[in-house]
Amino acid sequence: MSDREPLFSSKNIKLLTNPLNVDNPITVQVLGICSALAITVKLEPSIVMAISVIVVLSVSNVVISALRKMIPPRIRIIVQLMVIATMVILVDQVLKAFAYEVSKQLSVFVGLIITNCIIMGRLEAFAMSNRPWPAFLDGIGNSAGYGLILIIVGFLRELLGSGEILGYPIFEKIGIYNIGYENNGFMILPPMALIIIGIIIWVQRSRTKELIEEN
Amino acid sequence: MNQEADNQNIMKSLRKFVDKIKPHFSKGGKFAKLHSTFEAFESFLFVPNRVTTKGAHIRDALDMKRAMSVVVAAAVPALIFGMWNTGYQHNLSIGMEATIWENFVFGFLKVLPIIVVSYVVGLGIEFAVAQIRGHEVNEGFLVSGFLIPLVVPVDVPLWMVALATAFAVIIGKEVFGGTGMNILNPALTARAFLFFAYPGWMSGDTVWVQGLTSGEGVIDGFSGATPLANAAAGLFEKLPSTWEMFLGTIPGSIGETSVIAILIGAVILVATGIGSWKIMFSMTAGGLVMGLLFNAFAVNPFMEIPAWHHLIMGGFAFGAVFMATDPVTAAQTERGKWIYGFLTGIFAVLIRVINPAYPEGVMLAILLMNVFAPLIDHYVIEANIKKRRLRAKS
Numbered sequence: 001m002s003d004r005e006p007l008f009s010s011k012n013i014k015l016l017t018n019p020l021n022v023d024n025p026i027t028v029q030v031l032g033i034c035s036a037l038a039i040t041v042k043l044e045p046s047i048v049m050a051i052s053v054i055v056v057l058s059v060s061n062v063v064i065s066a067l068r069k070m071i072p073p074r075i076r077i078i079v080q081l082m083v084i085a086t087m088v089i090l091v092d093q094v095l096k097a098f099a100y101e102v103s104k105q106l107s108v109f110v111g112l113i114i115t116n117c118i119i120m121g122r123l124e125a126f127a128m129s130n131r132p133w134p135a136f137l138d139g140i141g142n143s144a145g146y147g148l149i150l151i152i153v154g155f156l157r158e159l160l161g162s163g164e165i166l167g168y169p170i171f172e173k174i175g176i177y178n179i180g181y182e183n184n185g186f187m188i189l190p191p192m193a194l195i196i197i198g199i200i201i202w203v204q205r206s207r208t209k210e211l212i213e214e215n
Numbered sequence: 216m217n218q219e220a221d222n223q224n225i226m227k228s229l230r231k232f233v234d235k236i237k238p239h240f241s242k243g244g245k246f247a248k249l250h251s252t253f254e255a256f257e258s259f260l261f262v263p264n265r266v267t268t269k270g271a272h273i274r275d276a277l278d279m280k281r282a283m284s285v286v287v288a289a290a291v292p293a294l295i296f297g298m299w300n301t302g303y304q305h306n307l308s309i310g311m312e313a314t315i316w317e318n319f320v321f322g323f324l325k326v327l328p329i330i331v332v333s334y335v336v337g338l339g340i341e342f343a344v345a346q347i348r349g350h351e352v353n354e355g356f357l358v359s360g361f362l363i364p365l366v367v368p369v370d371v372p373l374w375m376v377a378l379a380t381a382f383a384v385i386i387g388k389e390v391f392g393g394t395g396m397n398i399l400n401p402a403l404t405a406r407a408f409l410f411f412a413y414p415g416w417m418s419g420d421t422v423w424v425q426g427l428t429s430g431e432g433v434i435d436g437f438s439g440a441t442p443l444a445n446a447a448a449g450l451f452e453k454l455p456s457t458w459e460m461f462l463g464t465i466p467g468s469i470g471e472t473s474v475i476a477i478l479i480g481a482v483i484l485v486a487t488g489i490g491s492w493k494i495m496f497s498m499t500a501g502g503l504v505m506g507l508l509f510n511a512f513a514v515n516p517f518m519e520i521p522a523w524h525h526l527i528m529g530g531f532a533f534g535a536v537f538m539a540t541d542p543v544t545a546a547q548t549e550r551g552k553w554i555y556g557f558l559t560g561i562f563a564v565l566i567r568v569i570n571p572a573y574p575e576g577v578m579l580a581i582l583l584m585n586v587f588a589p590l591i592d593h594y595v596i597e598a599n600i601k602k603r604r605l606r607a608k609s
Binding site: 180182184185186187189195198199202 | 372374375386390408411412413414415416
C-alpha cells in the first residue's frame with residue numbers, strides 16, 4: 001500500500017478529468033441516456049439534475065468505498081442500492097424544500113437517479129475496489145462528465161427550442177424574430193436530444209485521437 | 216446539319232478542355248484536393264470512360280445518373296402542375312380571373328426559389344462531404360433536391376427549407392455513409408423535420424395558398440385548408456368534388472395535389488423499371504383495405520368517407536409513387552416489397568384517421584416502414600433459406 005501518494009497525483013487527476021472527455025459516461029460509455037433525453041428541454045433542470053447526480057454519486061462512492069471491506073460480496077448490490085436510495089431521498093427532499101418549481105419539472109427523474117446506470121456502474125466498478133479519496137474523485141469526475149453533456153444539450157435545446165437561456169428571452173431581446181426567425185419545435189421533443197447527443201459524440205470522436213476506431 | 220456539326224465541335228473542344236485540365240486534379244496535381252468536385256462535373260458532362268479491372272465485367276447502361284434522371288423526369292409533370300396550381304389557388308382566393316399562362320408564371324416564380332435553395336444547400340453539403348471524405352460526389356441528391364420542393368407548402372420560408380435540407384442530408388444521409396446507406400428517405404426526412412420543427416408552417420389552412428393570411432380567402436367560400444384537414448375537422452361540406460381532388464385543383468403541398476400528374480410519373484417510372492410497381496400497387500391496396508375496414512367499423516364521420524377517397528387526398532398518391540419506391544430505403548427483396556408497400560398503405564390511412572394531429576399520415580407511415588424495411592428483408596431471406604434447406608433435405 002502506497003499510503004504516501006499525494007492527494008492530487010497525476011493518477012488521481014486522471015480520475016477527475018478522464019470522464020470529462022475520453023471516458024465520458026454519456027458519449028463514450030453511453031450510460032444514463034434516458035435521463036439525458038428526458039430532462040434537458042430547459043437549461044435549469046439540466047443544471048439541477050447535474051448537481052444532484054454529482055452529490056449522489058460522490059457521496060455514495062465515498063460511503064461504499066469506506067464500507068467496501070465490510071460488505072459481504074453476495075449482497076453488495078443491495079447495500080449499494082441502499083446507499084444510493086438514501087442519498088437520492090435526501091437530494092429529493094432538499095430540492096422539494098428549496099427548489100420546488102425545478103423539482104416539479106424534474107418529477108420522477110430525481111427518484112430515477114437510483115436507476116441511473118452511471119451510479120451503479122461506478123460503485124460496482126470503482127468504489128468497491130478503491131480507497132475513499134480516489135473514489136470521491138472518480139465520483140465527482142463521472143458525474144461532472146454526465147452533467148457537462150446534460151448542460152450542453154440543455155443549453156442548445158432551450159436556446160433553439162424556446163429562444164431562452166435560463167428563462168431569459170434572449171432571442172426576443174436581440175430582435176431575431178422580427179426578421180422571420182422561429183423557434184424550432186423539434187428541439188423540444190426528445191428525439192432531438194438524442195440527435196444532439198449523437199452530434200456531440202460525432203464531434204468528440206473526430207477530434208479525440210484515442211477514440212478513433214480502426215475498422 | 217450545320218448545327219449538328221457545330222454541336223459536335225463544341226463537345227469536342229469541351230472534351231479537349233476537360234482532358235487538358237484533368238492532370239491537375241489527379242493525384243499529385245495542383246488541385247488534387249478538388250478531385251471529387253472535378254470528377255462530378257466531368258461525369259456530369261460525359262459518360263465516364265472508366266472500365267472495370269477485376270470481377271464482373273458486365274455493366275448495365277442504366278447507371279445511377281440515368282436512373283436518377285428518369286425519376287426527376289417523372290416528377291416534372293407534378294412540378295409543372297404544382298406551379299400552375301400555386302397561381303390558380305392564389306388567384307382563386309382573391310377572386311381574380313387569370314389565364315393558364317399567368318397562373319403558371321406566378322407559381323413558377325414562387326416555386327423556383329424553393330427548388331434553388333434545396334439544390335444549393337443539398338449539393339453544397341454533398342460536395343463538401345465528398346471533398347472531406349475523399350470520395351466521389353454522388354448523384355443521389357439530384358432526386359432528393361427535386362422532391363423536397365414538391366412536398367412542402369408553397370408558403371414555407373426559404374431558410375426553413377435550407378435548414379431542413381441540411382438536416383436531411385447531414386443527419387438523414389451522410390452520417391450513415393452517404394447515398395445508398397441511408398435508412399430514411401432524405402426528402403421525407405426534410406419534410407418530417409419541418410413538420411415537427413415548424414408545425415405552424417406545415418399545417419393549418421393558411422400556408423397552402425400563397426398570400427393567404429387568414430383561413431378564408433377574399434371571396435366567400437374559399438378555404439385554404441387541404442381536403443384532409445377539412446375531413447379531419449369534420450367539415451365535409453367543404454370537401455372538394457372527387458374530380459377536383461383527382462385533377463388536383465385543391466390546396467396542398469406543391470407537387471402532391473394532382474393525381475393525374477403523379478400517375479403520368481408513375482407510368483414513366485414503371486415503364487422504365489426504375490420504380491417498383493409492386494410497392495405502388497401494394498401500398499394502394501393497403502390504403503384501400505384499411506379504408507374499407509374503417510368504413511365497416513365506422514364510429515365517426517371521418518371513418519365513413521369512401522375508402523378510395525384516401526388515395527386521392529393528401530400525399531397518398533405522391534408518397535406511393537415517388538417516396539415509398541425509393542430503391543435505397545424500400546425493401547429490397549421482391550416478396551419484401553409486397554409486405555413493405557401493403558403495410559405502408561395500412562399505416563398511412565391508420566395514422567391519418569385515428570390521429571387527427573397528424574393528418575399527413577403518409578409521410579410518417581413511409582418513414583416508419585423505411586425503418587422496418589431491413590427487418591422485412593431479413594425475414595424474407597431467412598424464410599427462403601429455410602425453404603431451400605428443407606428442399607435439400609427431402
